[in-house]
Amino acid sequence: MRQQLPLVLDDGLILRRATEADAEQLIEAHSNLHRDEGVEEPDERVGAWVRDLMVRPHPTFDPGDFAVIEEPRNGRIVSSLCLISQTWSYGGIQFGVGRPELVATHPDYRQRGLIRALFDAVHEWSAERGDKMQCITGIPWYYRQFGYEMALNLGGGRAGYESHVPRLKEGEEETYRLRPAGEGDIPFLVEMDRRQRQRSLVGCVWDEDLWRYELAGKSDKNVNRDLVRIVETDGDRVGMIMHPASLWGTMLPATTFELRPGISWLAAGPAVIRYLWQTGQDMARAEGKERLSSFGFWLGSEHPAYKALPNRLPYVRKPYAWYIRVADLPDFIGRVAPFLEERLAASVAPGHTGELKLSFYRDGMRLIFEDGRIRAQPWKTIGEKGANAVFPGLTFLQLVFGYRSLEELEGAMADCYATGDEARVLLDALFPKAPSDVRGVT
Numbered sequence: 001m002r003q004q005l006p007l008v009l010d011d012g013l014i015l016r017r018a019t020e021a022d023a024e025q026l027i028e029a030h031s032n033l034h035r036d037e038g039v040e041e042p043d044e045r046v047g048a049w050v051r052d053l054m055v056r057p058h059p060t061f062d063p064g065d066f067a068v069i070e071e072p073r074n075g076r077i078v079s080s081l082c083l084i085s086q087t088w089s090y091g092g093i094q095f096g097v098g099r100p101e102l103v104a105t106h107p108d109y110r111q112r113g114l115i116r117a118l119f120d121a122v123h124e125w126s127a128e129r130g131d132k133m134q135c136i137t138g139i140p141w142y143y144r145q146f147g148y149e150m151a152l153n154l155g156g157g158r159a160g161y162e163s164h165v166p167r168l169k170e171g172e173e174e175t176y177r178l179r180p181a182g183e184g185d186i187p188f189l190v191e192m193d194r195r196q197r198q199r200s201l202v203g204c205v206w207d208e209d210l211w212r213y214e215l216a217g218k219s220d221k222n223v224n225r226d227l228v229r230i231v232e233t234d235g236d237r238v239g240m241i242m243h244p245a246s247l248w249g250t251m252l253p254a255t256t257f258e259l260r261p262g263i264s265w266l267a268a269g270p271a272v273i274r275y276l277w278q279t280g281q282d283m284a285r286a287e288g289k290e291r292l293s294s295f296g297f298w299l300g301s302e303h304p305a306y307k308a309l310p311n312r313l314p315y316v317r318k319p320y321a322w323y324i325r326v327a328d329l330p331d332f333i334g335r336v337a338p339f340l341e342e343r344l345a346a347s348v349a350p351g352h353t354g355e356l357k358l359s360f361y362r363d364g365m366r367l368i369f370e371d372g373r374i375r376a377q378p379w380k381t382i383g384e385k386g387a388n389a390v391f392p393g394l395t396f397l398q399l400v401f402g403y404r405s406l407e408e409l410e411g412a413m414a415d416c417y418a419t420g421d422e423a424r425v426l427l428d429a430l431f432p433k434a435p436s437d438v439r440g441v442t
Helices: 020-033 044-055 114-128 142-146 183-197 208-216 265-286 304-308 329-345 396-400 406-412 420-430
Strands: 014-017 066-071 076-090 093-105 133-136 149-154 157-160 177-180 202-204 226-233 236-244 251-254 256-259 294-297 315-317 320-325 354-359 364-370 373-379
Touching: 014 114, 020 044, 020 066, 020 076, 020 093, 044 093, 066 114, 076 114, 076 329, 093 114, 093 329, 114 133, 114 142, 142 320, 149 396, 157 251, 177 265, 183 208, 183 226, 183 236, 183 256, 208 226, 226 265, 236 251, 236 265, 251 265, 256 265, 265 294, 265 304, 329 364, 329 373, 329 396, 329 420, 354 373, 354 420, 364 420, 396 406, 406 420
Parallel strands: 093 133, 251 294
Antiparallel strands: 014 066, 066 076, 076 093, 076 202, 133 320, 149 320, 157 294, 157 315, 177 226, 226 236, 236 256, 354 364, 364 373
């Protein structure tokens, strides 16, 4: 049922869309509620992020994309979250995604269902925009309450220390140099993003407006601000990196690293490491930190740089996970069916005709195959009776988004299994484990 806002909740609080007039309240609230544990001062970098969303132009967001709950007695905002629209891709197929962020409630108003009411609102907004799914990053377990599953790789990477920084020989000059990206580099950055997504099952599509915002739209202290650098040799653009505008503790990681086809990762990688180490040292001094401890490449579970520089990156950090919500799974499968059909055609079952019944114990889904074409329909079922494969809760999303293989899911959960060769072959063909590295829009 569509909610009419403003909405008066059972306890008299009012749920409504934010306006620009709410900016200062939201900045103060989130900079206090999102500060690190044990820190007394507000987190000004989170505050800068909220300020940017509320008062500066953003390619996909306006102030009304904040949902707030207000105490009518004094006009105080006591709970809020926002929805940031973006375009993602799955196997190259693009679709809309809504990203809830900046979720917070004043301590005096917790345990009253306010966050659930806010999620209901932004999920409705997202559906009205035609989004196929929602995503969020956050603390373990919490967002499972609102229909999300940890189902997609988030972050992860490798790091090295001072002894792993490659040194130039005496008299040797850098072949590859890095410089700040500018407006004229935006078409090149769009192409580099497209190239990066070719290696990732799931990706976020960055168009020219998003790159322009990244280069010049965020304030200096925005917690999500990254610096974009162009890799050049002989004056030609051959690649790019991104890294945070401030240290992660005492480490400076590259969060994006891409090269043009034909450019050697083995040749360009050492120059990028030297840049990160020198820049990180400069940042450490500017931030009043004793030293820079490490450099890193935070590029997901797999990346060409890892293969090119294995001995330079001894520390390995496994990915965390995005929370993913897909309200209409058959609809989503229908959207990405052309890619799934390509996978099927390349498998041991090209042109397959048949049916798979998948049970999620409380409901289910039918996958219908006709000469290699795929359709998905809801399937009403309770339990595992008649199913070709069963997946408890929302765990099937882990398979869909390449986070876990069927074998891994079966090994972890006794109530997850496929019956017979046909189900196993088809599920493995359609949904193999696959790496993703998603740089979402903030």
